[in-house]
């Protein structure tokens with residue numbers, strides 16, 4: 001394990017434009033369950049998964065019922081969003097914020113809707129699947145903070161007249177174009193991609209590592225950190241795989257980088 005930590009520290013110090021891709025795995029140590037891990041929500045609650053696949057259609061068909069569901073007023077799955085809002089970052093999130101502080105990490109593209117990377121201090125975060133802290137109007141693309149809109153009357157309406165929804169991207173819902181384009185550009189610009197805590201099976205997000213391989217200037221080096229191997233590991237998309245918890249491995253990488261920087265050394 002140590003040699004992989006040393007190797008990752010060297011690769012980061014030698015990188016010109018490193019980005020991180022993150023998934024639910026980086027937030028499990030903050031008490032938010034993942035989806036497809038052994039204790040994941042979809043793994044343990046098939047009804048929740050079925051409801052999640054119907055959520056966007058429900059919004060299009062009946063936005064009032066959609067809001068009653070996601071606010072936990074109807075059924076029990078809306079409570080998930082309320083729980084996510086209460087969570088705090090863990091050492092994995094803070095480690096990525098430190099890497100940004102060293103000037104080594106340029107951007108994070110996350111599938112997580114919990115806002116914990118921003119809470120930990122990262123400033124350039126692409127929320128690929130949206131955020132529970134925001135609302136969005138699918139008609140005009142307008143976004144605002146959750147608290148900025150009254151939910152006394154449901155559904156809330158946008159100034160364009162469209163019904164607003166959680167900014168969260170549900171299954172079968174298109175990824176907002178602005179987010180998709182920014183993520184693709186970052187993936188093709190990077191020369192190092194650090195992938196943390198994702199099963200890498202949900203598209204189009206899972207296509208980003210492959211885009212990084214076809215980078216504008218260079219074929220990015222891909223480092224994968226996860227509790228279990230993924231299709232990226234098996235297909236050889238990642239250059240190397242570090243197995244374990246992101247909240248334990250990322251701080252070790254940061255410590256190794258910090259020691260090198262203190263010695264005035266590079267990668």
Ligand code: APR
Pocket residue numbers: 022023024025026028029034035036037038040111112129196197198199200201202225226227228244245246247
């Ligand atoms: N450290 C490292 N890996 C972890 C940890 C941890 N502390 N905890 C869990 N994992 C791993 C799991 O073993 C699993 O392989 O993280 C991965 C999480 O995968 P998923 O649960 O599939 O989450 P993610 O890849 O983010 O899901 C993608 O699917 O359900 C939709 O919209 C939802 O954004 C989500 C998308």
